Structure formats: structure tokens, C-alpha cells
Amino acid sequence: MKEYYTTKDLSQKLGIKEVTIRKWVFDRKIPHYKIGGGKGLLLFKINEIEEWLNRQKVKPHLKLKIEH
Numbered sequence: 001m002k003e004y005y006t007t008k009d010l011s012q013k014l015g016i017k018e019v020t021i022r023k024w025v026f027d028r029k030i031p032h033y034k035i036g037g038g039k040g041l042l043l044f045k046i047n048e049i050e051e052w053l054n055r056q057k058v059k060p061h062l063k064l065k066i067e068h
Contacts, residue, residue, distance in 0.1 A: 004033075004043040 002009070011018040022042070024030040031048040035041040 002046065004045055005049070007042050007044075010044050010049065 005013060007018050007021050010016075010021055014021075021030065025032050025034075025042060031044070031052055033043040033045070035043060
């Protein structure tokens with residue numbers, strides 16, 4: 001298993017368009033590493049992305065009673 005994903009790898013893994021991931025990078029909403037100047041190479045550390053995803057969890061306001 002890789003330790004880092006490229007933008008393309010992350011896009012495929014999450015089922016999200018690459019342009020969306022690049023927008024999140026620009027807005028500093030997602031943890032990433034930028035190698036080189038300008039556009040550079042973007043890398044995403046797998047364990048940091050998993051932690052970030054866990055922090056995005058939205059908890060419901062109401063408890064639902066499910067009857068069988």
C-alpha cells in the first residue's frame with residue numbers, strides 16, 4: 001500500500017473529481033504536501049486523509065427510533 005496519494009489517486013479513491021480536490025487544496029481545506037514551486041506536485045498522506053475524513057463526519061441531531 002502506498003503511503004502517499006497523488007491528486008489522481010485520491011480522486012479515484014474517494015470518487016471525487018480532481019478539480020474538487022485541487023479547489024480544496026487552494027482553499028486549504030484538505031491536508032496536503034506541495035513539492036516544487038508554482039503548480040508543483042501535490043501529495044496526500046494516507047493516514048492524514050483518513051484522519052481528516054473522520055473529522056468531516058456529521059452527527060445527526062435527532063435520534064431515530066426504528067421499529068421492526
